[in-house]
Amino acid sequence: MFGQIGMQEIILILFILLLLFGAKRLPELGQSLGKGIREFKRGVSEIKDDLEEEGKKKPQ
Numbered sequence: 001m002f003g004q005i006g007m008q009e010i011i012l013i014l015f016i017l018l019l020l021f022g023a024k025r026l027p028e029l030g031q032s033l034g035k036g037i038r039e040f041k042r043g044v045s046e047i048k049d050d051l052e053e054e055g056k057k058k059p060q
Contacts, residue, residue: 021029 017026017029
């Protein structure tokens with residue numbers, strides 16, 4: 001029930017965002033959100049790589 005977002009919900013969310021931020025700010029908001037997601041993924045990837053390196057260095 002909670003995991004499924006339909007087209008109506010997406011349209012409603014976009015409409016609310018348009019009302020809150022205005023048409024001029026939405027592209028900036030989307031760009032900032034995209035940058036944040038990329039940075040988060042890069043950080044997770046770096047942590048994963050570091051943990052894998054540490055696992056290979058330890059003698060078993």
